[in-house]
Amino acid sequence: MLNLQDVTYKKRGKYLLSGINGHVKLGDCITLFGPNGAGKSTLLKIMAGLVKPTKGKCQIESSSKNPIGYVPQQVALFEGLTVKDQLAYYQKITKQKSDTFLNDMIQSLGIEDILHKRIEQLSGGMQRKVNLAVGMIHQPEILLLDEAFVGVDLAAKYDMLSWLNQLNQQGTTIVFITHDWYIINSLKPTMWVLDEGQLLDQVEWNSISYLNLNGGSRSLQKMFDVNVANH
Amino acid sequence: MRIIVKKIFKNKWTWLFLVFMPLIAAIMAMTLVDSTSNDLRIPVVVVDSHEQPITDDILSEIKGDDTFYIKKETSIPRYALERGEVEAIFVIPENLEEKINSSDLEKSILWYRNKRSVFDGLFKEQLASTIMKRAVRAEAANIVINEQPEQNWNETYDYGLRYFEPEPIFQLNFEEIQSVQNDAGEESNQQYILLRFLIWIYMWIVLAMLAKIVLDWKQQAIFDRMSVVHHSHKLRHAWLIMTILITGILSLSLLLILQHMMLEKLIWFDVFRDVLLILGSAVIYYMMTYFIRRKETLWAFALSYSTVSTVVFFLVYYQFLTLDWWTFLFLPSWILM
Numbered sequence: 001m002l003n004l005q006d007v008t009y010k011k012r013g014k015y016l017l018s019g020i021n022g023h024v025k026l027g028d029c030i031t032l033f034g035p036n037g038a039g040k041s042t043l044l045k046i047m048a049g050l051v052k053p054t055k056g057k058c059q060i061e062s063s064s065k066n067p068i069g070y071v072p073q074q075v076a077l078f079e080g081l082t083v084k085d086q087l088a089y090y091q092k093i094t095k096q097k098s099d100t101f102l103n104d105m106i107q108s109l110g111i112e113d114i115l116h117k118r119i120e121q122l123s124g125g126m127q128r129k130v131n132l133a134v135g136m137i138h139q140p141e142i143l144l145l146d147e148a149f150v151g152v153d154l155a156a157k158y159d160m161l162s163w164l165n166q167l168n169q170q171g172t173t174i175v176f177i178t179h180d181w182y183i184i185n186s187l188k189p190t191m192w193v194l195d196e197g198q199l200l201d202q203v204e205w206n207s208i209s210y211l212n213l214n215g216g217s218r219s220l221q222k223m224f225d226v227n228v229a230n231h
Numbered sequence: 232m233r234i235i236v237k238k239i240f241k242n243k244w245t246w247l248f249l250v251f252m253p254l255i256a257a258i259m260a261m262t263l264v265d266s267t268s269n270d271l272r273i274p275v276v277v278v279d280s281h282e283q284p285i286t287d288d289i290l291s292e293i294k295g296d297d298t299f300y301i302k303k304e305t306s307i308p309r310y311a312l313e314r315g316e317v318e319a320i321f322v323i324p325e326n327l328e329e330k331i332n333s334s335d336l337e338k339s340i341l342w343y344r345n346k347r348s349v350f351d352g353l354f355k356e357q358l359a360s361t362i363m364k365r366a367v368r369a370e371a372a373n374i375v376i377n378e379q380p381e382q383n384w385n386e387t388y389d390y391g392l393r394y395f396e397p398e399p400i401f402q403l404n405f406e407e408i409q410s411v412q413n414d415a416g417e418e419s420n421q422q423y424i425l426l427r428f429l430i431w432i433y434m435w436i437v438l439a440m441l442a443k444i445v446l447d448w449k450q451q452a453i454f455d456r457m458s459v460v461h462h463s464h465k466l467r468h469a470w471l472i473m474t475i476l477i478t479g480i481l482s483l484s485l486l487l488i489l490q491h492m493m494l495e496k497l498i499w500f501d502v503f504r505d506v507l508l509i510l511g512s513a514v515i516y517y518m519m520t521y522f523i524r525r526k527e528t529l530w531a532f533a534l535s536y537s538t539v540s541t542v543v544f545f546l547v548y549y550q551f552l553t554l555d556w557w558t559f560l561f562l563p564s565w566i567l568m
Contacts, residue, residue, distance in 0.1 A: 045455075048455075048459050049458075049459065050455050050458055050459065066459075068459050068460070069459070069460070070455065070456055070459040070460070071456075072452035072455055072456060073452070074450070074451050074452045075451065076451045076452040076453045076455070076456045077451070077453075078234055078237070078448075079447075080237045081234065081237055085237075089234060090460070093457070093460065093465060094460045134456070135456065138460060140460075144459075
């Protein structure tokens with residue numbers, strides 16, 4: 001579905017990504033995992049088509065007009081508009097006509113009570129839920145989430161993860177960035193481990209003990225140590 | 232469009248104030264101009280500590296001339312002269328009527344003025360003219376009575392006006408009046424150019440605030456999100472249309488009001504040129520939103536460009552610079568063409 005061939009990205013003389021190769025299949029659940037500055041957000045933006053790689057290719061095979069749903073790190077919503085207005089606006093521009101999916105999503109995410117509230121009146125967690133809903137409004141085949149769970153309380157996180165699990169089981173591909181082991185353990189993704197712009201390894205979430213971290217940075221090793229300590 | 236209108240009116244008071252500010256300023260300016268033009272009369276004080284009826288007669292004769300704002304006092308208000316509230320003070324002597332009738336007027340009126348007094352000489356001439364008219368008639372009546380004692384002095388005095396109709400001592404000739412009108416026309420034209428420049432500066436600020444909305448959306452990654460779901464720039468285009476509408480209507484209204492206030496007839500060429508300048512400014516901002524990421528950079532750009540443009544405009548305006556190709560890179564210079 002999505003092919004990365006020798007993707008390299010250079011900015012201001014510095015390589016943010018070097019020779020990334022990978023393949024995302026329909027229905028996959030993948031997390032881009034690594035310390036800050038590893039190139040995760042840049043790789044996700046390349047996957048979304050927002051950034052063009054300096055070298056290499058990123059190809060998407062899809063028959064859909066809008067196969068990608070992108071949820072940025074920021075709460076990308078219009079201030080001054082109600083939740084209902086936000087959803088209606090994105091529904092209109094994406095030409096999404098299925099109200100069944102929209103209503104299902106509103107119910108699953110638990111945002112039916114805040115539809116008439118303006119974005120700035122919502123808590124951080126609720127804003128994140130709406131941010132996610134807007135990114136998924138057109139039923140994308142592949143959903144790209146850039147730290148979509150930052151500042152979300154456990155109850156809201158539970159709603160969001162349940163909905164994402166449900167979508168993934170129905171065949172939606174999910175690629176997400178997170179530093180949160182709780183989310184990784186809930187979504188049970190394949191981990192693409194990135195460090196200093198390089199893809200070190202691809203492992204299943206429950207096989208990280210087989211991960212070869214030789215050559216990885218100290219920050220990366222600490223990220224795995226945290227998970228070991230939690231268990 | 233709805234999104235943009237809602238975003239603009241999120242802080243509706245700011246925007247309402249910003250949009251109505253020039254109208255409020257224009258109304259205030261018109262009120263001030265009206266009251267100032269009423270006060271353009273020359274303020275003078277006439278002091279008559281003896282409150283003689285002849286003083287009232289003379290003043291009522293002069294009051295027919297709207298050039299002066301005459302205040303009558305019984306004591307000398309030196310403070311008003313020191314503060315510049317009046318141009319001059321004229322002190323009427325005791326027994327003025329007797330002095331006039333006996334033509335004994337030498338150094339009879341005291342004239343106080345300060346260094347800043349400019350136009351008080353007009354009143355001096357008018358006062359002198361009025362008194363001299365009476366003095367000349369009285370002198371004529373005296374001569375007649377000396378020659379023919381049987382004649383009535385008052386009748387002769389009244390009769391004398393037919394033959395002694397002295398022209399006012401102070402009089403502007405035609406050429407001088409013409410010269411004053413030309414100066415006034417030139418001054419009005421300079422003010423018209425300056426006000427057009429101020430309208431551009433105002434619209435530049437309005438445009439900066441509109442451009443800020445785009446940068447907000449850019450910083451919030453709204454454009455990123457829209458680029459993914461829809462490979463068009465609908466939101467940016469809607470913003471551009473909205474900006475053109477707001478700036479077009481606002482600038483057209485301001486320029487028409489300005490021309491109505493300053494000129495006798497509309498000059499559509501000026502209106503279209505100024506509207507195009509403002510729309511050109513909108514295009515500059517639109518282009519900048521593609522390159523600028525941070526609001527601070529936008530403010531820095533808006534401030535730098537407007538400052539340099541202002542400097543260039545005034546250097547050309549005061550003829551320290553002549554219009555050249557590079558001066559037209561700064562949009563207000565086009566006003567001076």
